[in-house]
Amino acid sequence: MSQLAIVILNWNGQNWLQKFLPDVVKYSPGADIFVIDNASTDNSVSFINESFPMVKVVQNEKNFGFAGGYNEGLKNISADIYCLLNSDVEVTENWLQPVLDLFNRDAKIAAIQPKILDYNRRSYFEYAGAAGGMIDNLGYPYCRGRKFENIETDNGQYNDETQIFWASGCCLFVRSEVFWAANGFDERFFAHQEEIDLCWRLQNNGHKIFYTGNSTVYHVGGGTLNKQRPQKTFLNMRNNLTMLLKNLPVAQILWIIPARMILDGFAAFYFMINQGPSHFLAVLRAHFSFYAQIPGTLKLRGEKQISRYFQTKWLIFKHFAGKH
Numbered sequence: 001m002s003q004l005a006i007v008i009l010n011w012n013g014q015n016w017l018q019k020f021l022p023d024v025v026k027y028s029p030g031a032d033i034f035v036i037d038n039a040s041t042d043n044s045v046s047f048i049n050e051s052f053p054m055v056k057v058v059q060n061e062k063n064f065g066f067a068g069g070y071n072e073g074l075k076n077i078s079a080d081i082y083c084l085l086n087s088d089v090e091v092t093e094n095w096l097q098p099v100l101d102l103f104n105r106d107a108k109i110a111a112i113q114p115k116i117l118d119y120n121r122r123s124y125f126e127y128a129g130a131a132g133g134m135i136d137n138l139g140y141p142y143c144r145g146r147k148f149e150n151i152e153t154d155n156g157q158y159n160d161e162t163q164i165f166w167a168s169g170c171c172l173f174v175r176s177e178v179f180w181a182a183n184g185f186d187e188r189f190f191a192h193q194e195e196i197d198l199c200w201r202l203q204n205n206g207h208k209i210f211y212t213g214n215s216t217v218y219h220v221g222g223g224t225l226n227k228q229r230p231q232k233t234f235l236n237m238r239n240n241l242t243m244l245l246k247n248l249p250v251a252q253i254l255w256i257i258p259a260r261m262i263l264d265g266f267a268a269f270y271f272m273i274n275q276g277p278s279h280f281l282a283v284l285r286a287h288f289s290f291y292a293q294i295p296g297t298l299k300l301r302g303e304k305q306i307s308r309y310f311q312t313k314w315l316i317f318k319h320f321a322g323k324h
Helices: 014-026 044-051 065-074 097-105 175-182 194-204 228-248 251-274 277-299 315-322
Strands: 001-008 031-038 056-059 079-086 088-091 109-118 133-136 141-143 159-161 171-175 207-217
Touching: 001 065, 014 031, 014 044, 014 088, 014 277, 031 065, 044 056, 065 088, 065 171, 079 088, 079 097, 079 175, 097 171, 097 207, 109 194, 133 194, 171 175, 194 207, 194 228, 228 251, 228 277, 251 277
Parallel strands: 001 031, 001 079, 031 056, 109 207
Antiparallel strands: 079 171, 088 207, 109 171, 133 141, 159 207
16 A cells, blocks of 8 residues: 555546646656546557556546545555645645645644645635635535635745645545545535535544645646536536435524525526526526435434534625625
8 A cells, every 4th residue: 555646536637638638647756657447439548558568547338427536446555644636726846745744743734735825826725625615504515725716926925734624536536545434425426516515424423624735736627527517517516405314413403494496596697697597507406406415315324423623704795795
């Protein structure tokens, strides 16, 4: 078993691999590098085998999505720590050592995220992760450096190492032992917010999630599922409700889920006006899919649900009040 395995999940991403895999190899001395291929129909696998023989390929029999794809592929990879890395991420020199040092300093830390900046606007934080994920008291995810669509410039304000609520799945370091003890990702999510659900469950089990600003990567974003697609609206809405039902204490479920139902109704009309009727329908589909999942979700609730992580209240109201 190696100390660190860098694991890239790929689906028809040969172009991303050609662009970013060379730096992963160059700047990751001592790490084992794997690509889990989700049954790609392009030439990804042959490209890796021919151009990067030092990179090991794990081939899934079908496209299991992000959550299932990693769960399935990681069964074949032995390491103390996994780095789950998107194929559209540019890594930098010395990106690994600050993360490994942090793991070594505190055995309670289960997962770590580096600073994630925008590949195309390199002085800005990137939407999916920024300087570490948080969550408000209504269950809306946000990041230090990014609240909804408002994204900050990186001026060194988050060059710290601190505990966060969730680490972004685009570059997620996690101890393999705790990943498997938590049964990995919830495969019903397919993609989007499965990493938040995992981090919440890890914290319910007594672990910590951390961010380090001493390591930096650059993320293209939207490389696999464009943020304007209705399918992304569906997955985000459905998965967020499922995550809340699975992880909230019962007393909070009784008021937060009804409140979110109402707010999602307003969001549906907001999406219809700003993004078209397909997004309105995506919200409706998300709710019906959430209802269908309720029996299975209740069975997955752990023995403990802890809510002390909510550090921001009524973020969505503050956000929209600030826009007017």
